[in-house]
Structures are given as C-alpha cells and as structure tokens.
Amino acid sequence: MEGFETIEAGKLSENFIRLIGQEWMLVTAGESGRFNTMTASWGGIGYLWNKPVAFVFIRPQRYTFGFMEAQDGFTLSFLGENNREALNICGxxxxxxxxxxxxxxxxxxxxxxxxxxxxxxxxxxxxxxxxAGFLDPEAFLDPILIDKFYPEKDFHKMYIAEVVKVWKKK
Known part of the structure; x- marks a missing residue:
C-alpha cells in the first residue's frame, strides 16, 4: 500500500492497551465497494495458537457485524488522536x-x-x-459485568484472528 511499509507483527512496539482503549481503532470488513467500518475501544493484540493474533468484539446489531460474518478477514486501522473526529463519526x-x-x-x-x-x-x-463465538452469560464470573455492559442481553461476538500483515505509515 502506497505510503506504508510492511513490518513484522513481532516488531510492533506501541502500547496497544493505550492505542485501543484510549486512541481507539477502526474495525473494517467487506470488500471494495461494499464494506463497513466501526470504531472500537475493546480488543487486543497478542499471541495465541503459536501465532500473532488480534481479537475484537462486535455486537450483533452493529452494521459491521454482517460484514464480519460474511468475510474471512478484517482490518484494524489505528488513526491516532489527530483523527478523533473521524473516529467519533465512525463510532x-x-x-x-x-x-x-x-x-x-x-x-x-x-x-x-x-x-x-x-x-x-x-x-x-x-x-x-x-x-468466532458469542460471549456466554453463564461464563461471567462477576454478574455485575452483565448488568453494567449487557442490560439488553446483546452480548458481543468475539473474533480471534491471525495477524497476517502489518503496515506502518512511512
């Protein structure tokens, strides 16, 4: 992609707790001409099943959910604080x-x-x-979390995905 360089996932040195939780990210699924994106502040990047992975959570009523279900993959775009208004619009x-x-x-x-x-x-x-799997209300060890985050019982679906490529802006 023009303006970007490929880097190894293991060379990412940013604090992704801060990036995801405070700066936010865009989760995008679909293909050219038919896709959707949404702002997310829940998720993570780590290592699982001997692979670098990312995990995200999407409620079924979100428009992006249908695109996630229809595709094998998705992207995470980290825009930074200078694009806060764009993140607000997409969220x-x-x-x-x-x-x-x-x-x-x-x-x-x-x-x-x-x-x-x-x-x-x-x-x-x-x-x-x-x-991919929905969060199970029976598996919550602290029922206050259900009351606080799921009063409508609209539990997120969690997607765990292999990180196949990472680009950094040049």
Whole structure:
C-alpha cells in the first residue's frame, strides 16, 4: 500500500492497551465497494495458537457485524488522536443510514488480498479470522459485568484472528 511499509507483527512496539482503549481503532470488513467500518475501544493484540493474533468484539446489531460474518478477514486501522473526529463519526453514525467513511473524510485503501483499511492510519493490521463465538452469560464470573455492559442481553461476538500483515505509515 502506497505510503506504508510492511513490518513484522513481532516488531510492533506501541502500547496497544493505550492505542485501543484510549486512541481507539477502526474495525473494517467487506470488500471494495461494499464494506463497513466501526470504531472500537475493546480488543487486543497478542499471541495465541503459536501465532500473532488480534481479537475484537462486535455486537450483533452493529452494521459491521454482517460484514464480519460474511468475510474471512478484517482490518484494524489505528488513526491516532489527530483523527478523533473521524473516529467519533465512525463510532456514532451507522453505515446503514449514511456514508460515514465519506463524512469522516477517510480514504479507503486496499491490501493485495482485497481487505479495506484507511490511508489516514498510522498502523494497519490485516487479520484472518480463526475463531468466532458469542460471549456466554453463564461464563461471567462477576454478574455485575452483565448488568453494567449487557442490560439488553446483546452480548458481543468475539473474533480471534491471525495477524497476517502489518503496515506502518512511512
């Protein structure tokens, strides 16, 4: 991708707890001409099943959910604080009703495999799904979490994906 260099996942030195939890990321699934993105502040990057992985959580009512279900992969775009307004737009508007990518002023870019990300990103992480499953209310050890985060019982689906490629802005 123009303007980016490929780096090994193991060479990522950023604090992803801060990046995801405070700066946020865009989770994008679909293909050229038909995709959606959403802002996320829950997830992580780590190592599982002898592979670098990313994990994200998406509620079933989100428009992006259908795209995640239909595709083998997705991307994570880390835009940084200087793109906070774009992250706010992508987190509050629905792609069902508006072209939020256009409203946010984002420029789609495409990996060799056809995954969609954004030129404004500092980092792009391309992922291939390995596991997906809904959070199980019976497995919560602290029921206060259900009351606090799932009063409507709309539990997230968790996706664990292999990190297949990482790009860093030049």
């Amino acid at each position: 509050t508007l629905s792609g069902r009703e508006v072209n939020k990518v256009e409203q946010a002023g984002l420029t789609p870019v495409f990996s060799a495999s056809g995954q969609v990300a954004f030129a404004e990103a500092r980092y792009i992480v391309e992922c291939k799904k390995m596991y």
